[in-house]
Amino acid sequence: xxxxxxxxxxxxxxxxxxxxxxxxxxxxxxxxxxxxxxxxxxxxxxxxxxxxxxxxxxxxxxxxxxxxxxxxxxxxxxxxxxxxxxxxxxxxxxxxxxxxxxxxxxxxxxxxxxxxxxxxxxxxxxxxxxxxxxxxxxxxxxxxxxxxxxxxxxxxxxxxxxxxxxxxxxxxxxxxxxxxxxxxxxxxxxxxxxxxxxxxxxxxxxxxxxxxxxxxxxxxxxxxxxxxxxxxxxxxxxxxxxxxxxxxxxxxxxxxxxxxxxxxxxxxxxxxxxxxxxxxxxxxxxxxxxxxxxxxxxxxxxxxxxxxxxxxxxxxxxxxxxxxxxxxxxxxxxxxxxxxxxxxxxxxxxxxxxxxxxxxxxxxxxxxxxxxxxxxxxxxxxxxxxxxxxxxxxxxxxxxxxxxxxxxxxxxxxxxxxxxxxxxxxxxxxxxxxxxxxxxxxxxxxxxxxxxxxxxxxxxxxxxxxxxxxxxxxxxxxxxxxxxxxxxxxxxxxxxxxxxxxxxxxxxxxxxxxxxxxxxxxxxxxxxxxxxxxxxxxxxxxxxxxxxxxxxxxxxxxxxxxxxxxxxxxxxxxxxxxxxxxxxxxxxxxxxxxxxxxxxxxxxxxxxxxxxxxxxxxxxxxxxxxxxxxxxxxxxxxxxxxxxxxxxxx
Amino acid sequence: xxxxxxxxxxxxxxxxxxxxxxxxxxxxxxxxxxxxxxxxxxxxxxxxxxxxxxxxxxxxxxxxxxxxxxxxxxxxxxxxxxxxxxxxxxxxxxxxxxxxxxxxxxxxxxxxxxxxxxxxxxxxxxxxxxxxxxxxxxxxx
Numbered sequence: 001x002x003x004x005x006x007x008x009x010x011x012x013x014x015x016x017x018x019x020x021x022x023x024x025x026x027x028x029x030x031x032x033x034x035x036x037x038x039x040x041x042x043x044x045x046x047x048x049x050x051x052x053x054x055x056x057x058x059x060x061x062x063x064x065x066x067x068x069x070x071x072x073x074x075x076x077x078x079x080x081x082x083x084x085x086x087x088x089x090x091x092x093x094x095x096x097x098x099x100x101x102x103x104x105x106x107x108x109x110x111x112x113x114x115x116x117x118x119x120x121x122x123x124x125x126x127x128x129x130x131x132x133x134x135x136x137x138x139x140x141x142x143x144x145x146x147x148x149x150x151x152x153x154x155x156x157x158x159x160x161x162x163x164x165x166x167x168x169x170x171x172x173x174x175x176x177x178x179x180x181x182x183x184x185x186x187x188x189x190x191x192x193x194x195x196x197x198x199x200x201x202x203x204x205x206x207x208x209x210x211x212x213x214x215x216x217x218x219x220x221x222x223x224x225x226x227x228x229x230x231x232x233x234x235x236x237x238x239x240x241x242x243x244x245x246x247x248x249x250x251x252x253x254x255x256x257x258x259x260x261x262x263x264x265x266x267x268x269x270x271x272x273x274x275x276x277x278x279x280x281x282x283x284x285x286x287x288x289x290x291x292x293x294x295x296x297x298x299x300x301x302x303x304x305x306x307x308x309x310x311x312x313x314x315x316x317x318x319x320x321x322x323x324x325x326x327x328x329x330x331x332x333x334x335x336x337x338x339x340x341x342x343x344x345x346x347x348x349x350x351x352x353x354x355x356x357x358x359x360x361x362x363x364x365x366x367x368x369x370x371x372x373x374x375x376x377x378x379x380x381x382x383x384x385x386x387x388x389x390x391x392x393x394x395x396x397x398x399x400x401x402x403x404x405x406x407x408x409x410x411x412x413x414x415x416x417x418x419x420x421x422x423x424x425x426x427x428x429x430x431x432x433x434x435x436x437x438x439x440x441x442x443x444x445x446x447x448x449x450x451x452x453x454x455x456x457x458x459x460x461x462x463x464x465x466x467x468x469x470x471x472x473x474x475x476x477x478x479x480x481x482x483x484x485x486x487x488x489x490x491x492x493x494x495x496x497x498x499x500x501x502x503x504x505x506x507x508x509x510x511x512x513x514x515x516x517x518x519x520x521x522x523x524x525x526x527x528x529x530x531x532x533x534x535x536x537x538x539x540x541x542x543x544x545x546x547x548x549x550x551x552x553x554x555x556x557x558x559x560x561x562x563x564x565x566x567x568x569x570x571x572x573x574x575x576x577x578x579x580x581x582x583x584x585x586x587x588x589x590x591x592x593x594x595x596x597x598x599x600x601x602x603x604x605x606x607x608x609x610x611x612x613x614x615x616x617x618x619x620x621x622x623x624x625x626x627x628x629x630x631x632x633x634x635x636x637x638x639x640x641x642x643x644x645x646x647x648x649x650x
Numbered sequence: 651x652x653x654x655x656x657x658x659x660x661x662x663x664x665x666x667x668x669x670x671x672x673x674x675x676x677x678x679x680x681x682x683x684x685x686x687x688x689x690x691x692x693x694x695x696x697x698x699x700x701x702x703x704x705x706x707x708x709x710x711x712x713x714x715x716x717x718x719x720x721x722x723x724x725x726x727x728x729x730x731x732x733x734x735x736x737x738x739x740x741x742x743x744x745x746x747x748x749x750x751x752x753x754x755x756x757x758x759x760x761x762x763x764x765x766x767x768x769x770x771x772x773x774x775x776x777x778x779x780x781x782x783x784x785x786x787x788x789x790x791x
Contacts, residue, residue: 013672020664027657046658186657190665197669336683339676346672 006334007155009342017190017346021175024186028179035382038180038389039365040109040284045185050285051294053185053354054096055303056192057281058088058272061143061352063311064198065150065326071315072325075234076575077257079312080554083546083579084269085304086586089295090539091273091426093593093600096295098433099279100288101521102514104607110362111279111425112370118432119440120508125370127447128428129363131421132276136363137400138414140356144168145404145411147352153327154334154345162405168349169401172356176397177390181284184357191350196306198347201340203310205333206317216317217572221565223320224573234319235561235573237262238480240549246457246475256480259549264485266547271423271484280362292600300590308583312576356397364392376631377623413460420458420484424450427495436515439506442498450491458483513610521605524598535597542589546582554578659711663704663719670700678754682747690750694757701761723762731755 032038045053063084070078099114108114112125112132148164175183210216224235233255241260242252252258272278282291318325334341368388373380380388403411424447431438455461459476466472477483499506523529544550558574559567570577594600623631674696681690708714715723734751737743743751 016668016672020668024661027660031653031657044654046654049658049661186661189661190668193665193669197673337676337680339679343672343676 006338006341007157009334009338010151010155010345013342013346014349017350018171020190021171021187025175025179025183028175028182028186031182032180035386036109037182038386039280039361039369041180041182041185043104043284044286045182045281045284047285047287047290047293049185049189049290050281051290051298052192053188053281053358054092054273054278054291054294055299056188056195056351056354057277057358058092058299059195059303059307059351060139060272060355061147061348063307064195064202064348064351065143065146067307067311068315068318068329069323069325071312072318072321073323074257075229075232075236075255075319076316076573077233077237077255077262079315079576080237080257080262080547080551080579081265081269082308082312083266083583083586085307086300086542086583086590087266087269087547088273089299089590090593091270092278092291092295092299093590095274095429095433096278096282096291097288097600097603098518098522099429100282100285100291101517101603101607102432103283104609105513105517106510106610109283110365110369111276111283112366114279115428115432115443116370116374117508117510118514119428119443119506119511121440122370122374123444124428124440124447125366125374127444127451128276128425129366129370131418131425132359132363132366133396134414134418134421135275135277136356136359136396137403138411139418140352140359141400141403141411142415143352143355144400145408147349148404150327150330151345151349153324154330154341165401165404168353169356169397172353172360173394173397176357176361176393181280181361184354184361185281185284187357188354191354194343194347195351195354196303196347198344198351199303199306199310201344201347202329203306203313205337205340205344206310206314206329209332210317214571216313217568218565220316220319220573221568224561225564226320229320230562233257236555236575237552240552242480244478244480245473246478248462248475249473250475252480256477258480259547259551260485261477261480261482262551263543263547263549264482267423267488268419268482268484271419271421271426274425274429275362275419275422276366276425277358277362280365281358287602288600289602292594292602295600296587296591296594300587304583304587308580312579316573316576356400360393360396360400361389363396364389367392376627376634378627379622379624413458413463417454417458417460417483420454420482420487421451423484424454424487424491426488427491431495432514433518436507436511437499437503438495439499439502441502441506442495445498446491446495449494450487453490454483454487457481457486517607521603521607522599524596528596528598531592531596535593538589538592542582542585546579546586551575551578655711656713659707659713662707662710666703666707667700670696670703674700678747678750681750682744685744685746687746687749690746691753693750694754697754697758698761701758701765705765727755727758 028041031042033042036042067081099111102108102114102118106114106117108117110125110128112128115128116122116125144165148161148168151164152158152161175187179186207213207216210219220235223229229235231254236254238252238254238256238258241258244250244252247256282288314329315325318329321328330341330344333344368380368385372388373385403414427438427446427450428443431443452461456465456472457474457476457478462472462476478486524531545553554575554577555561556574558569558572558577561573561575565571568574568577572580674693677693677696678690681687681693704715704719734743734755738748738751
């Protein structure tokens with residue numbers, strides 16, 4: 001192995017990073033005093049840590065692994081999704097602070113527990129748990145597969161792919177099982193910082209290798225004038241909407257990235273901070289001071305700049321080039337600078353592990369706390385809950401790794417419905433945080449209808465139904481509306497109708513206390529209340545122009561895309577310049593909502609935690625006979641159904 | 651400061667040194683590979699950046715350098731300096747690497763001494779190293 005061997009440079013920082021993972025896992029384990037500390041770090045994570053972790057987990061490996069490739073193959077219509085740096089924090093601004101306040105008052109440790117307590121029953125918690133599992137297994141799984149493939153390709157030995165998959169999963173399982181949320185939180189600082197470094201280096205190298213910004217754009221201008229680019233719509237948004245049957249049946253003309261497609265895909269991205277994973281992170285923080293700063297300055301400003309700048313640049317340079325653009329770029333860097341290649345690879349690997357860690361922990365906690373405990377083992381002790389959660393973490397990561405290795409199509413199909421499914425929790429969160437109008441019955445029905453709509457308008461559901469002999473008349477994303485958009489539409493429709501007819505019987509007893517708490521905690525200063533209409537107007541205007549129908553104006557606002565470099569007013573493709581302009585305006589919007597409207601900034605209102613309701617502790621924490629029978633029947637039924645399905649369909 | 655602050659400071663310090671340290675190393679190697687003093691000096695700037703972050707972390711968490719950190723820093727500095735001198739003596743250094751090392755090592759040494767002087771004053775900085783007078787003070791009567 002020589003000094004110029006990429007394997008040497010891949011292994012060196014990985015070894016150092018692995019040692020840090022082990023060391024901090026041990027530190028975290030020592031700091032955990034009680035079993036409950038495992039899931040929420042004793043609610044002592046520093047606000048700055050939470051801010052960094054939330055940014056890292058929201059960006060995830062997809063930004064580095066999938067985004068540039070998608071721009072390279074689908075053009076600048078996709079690049080408008082670079083505004084994810086604004087879209088994702090907007091969800092956090094709406095929901096994270098109220099959830100923290102509710103959990104602080106009532107002592108909740110998961111999103112499912114909070115929703116169950118507010119709406120009553122356990123069903124919504126089960127749905128939240130299943131969504132958490134989907135994210136942990138599929139969304140993380142596809143990233144695990146992608147990063148392992150990248151590392152194997154960079155090492156020059158594709159046969160190392162399974163070893164990278166197992167190695168990455170093993171390290172995550174190790175630090176998570178030992179240290180829990182505290183270990184994940186500690187490491188998230190390093191992982192997020194490494195991601196930032198990786199994106200900066202990637203952008204800088206692409207700029208350097210291509211000879212600078214002007215030559216890149218001159219090249220883009222030449223590509224834009226080619227007939228193939230015009231027909232594929234690589235440099236513009238393909239209209240407001242196209243009423244096509246969907247991919248696989250009827251392809252849209254001039255590319256699939258219409259304004260409606262961009263808007264509905266944006267909704268999918270917004271699902272990540274509505275997911276149980278983001279809530280779990282926020283519930284672990286000791287105070288909400290980091291939410292506003294994290295969303296505005298860390299995510300929207302810093303990482304937003306990296307996304308619309310560096311990531312879009314990397315993708316733009318790949319337009320018209322090969323199918324594995326990121327791997328090609330990294331291999332080019334490795335030829336002359338393997339040490340920088342390893343830093344970039346380490347940053348991408350780190351953020352994938354960040355997502356794997358938080359998602360697996362959240363899924364395990366949700367499954368044990370919100371599914372196993374209420375239905376199968378009411379008297380479970382905290383110690384046993386901890387033990388079971390550790391086992392489930394291992395199982396979740398095992399399944400994720402197996403899918404990454406053996407089921408590329410399945411993991412890809414499931415991952416593309418993970419975030420849209422998480423988005424279907426929006427109405428539940430709106431009901432919890434903002435609108436008492438929304439009832440339990442409507443939230444349940446809406447979530448199920450929404451998730452069903454997501455599945456049947458995306459590859460996973462269409463494929464399953466086709467397998468069962470039901471060929472749907474539409475393909476993926478009909479009418480150029482992303483499955484997230486379809487899901488949310490039917491979800492909200494159901495919520496509005498059912499809420500109207502179930503008023504007065506759709507909440508648990510604590511709902512009143514929650515509403516009173518939020519009314520005082522979320523109330524902005526009187527001087528800022530007058531800005532409410534301005535806030536609404538600003539938000540609606542931004543959405544309309546940045547990712548809504550108004551985005552088509554961006555096709556030519558800064559110069560026509562196909563008339564050469566000299567016609568580009570700012571020396572960039574018009575739609576890219578439009579995206580950057582709305583990123584800048586978006587920072588203002590996030591700041592305005594977070595600080596001026598006080599949706600995310602810390603409140604001066606003191607929250608008094610409620611005394612826990614005294615209840616007789618179960619005499620016996622062992623699983624009862626009836627619960628054991630119920631668990632046994634459930635497992636047997638699932639096993640039998642799986643076996644019969646496999647036997648029938650082969 | 652409690653144990654939580656200790657841990658948080660440690661996280662900031664290790665994270666910043668991981669990033670700046672690896673970046674510095676990468677720039678040094680890049681400078682040597684491309685025969686560019688400027689790129690090599692970016693490595694020096696990265697190491698200085700790591701030190702500055704460490705100082706900021708100390709200030710933010712109201713702590714000072716731990717004995718282990720000082721020992722590690724001095725040990726690494728001694729190791730790198732020795733390696734540099736040996737490599738120069740055996741003729742294993744290119745001109746670029748030589749000048750990069752010639753700038754970096756004194757910058758680190760001066761930076762460290764400046765920190766001591768500003769923190770403890772000239773006399774105080776000397777007393778930090780004056781082991782013999784400290785031992786005289788400790789001897790029982």
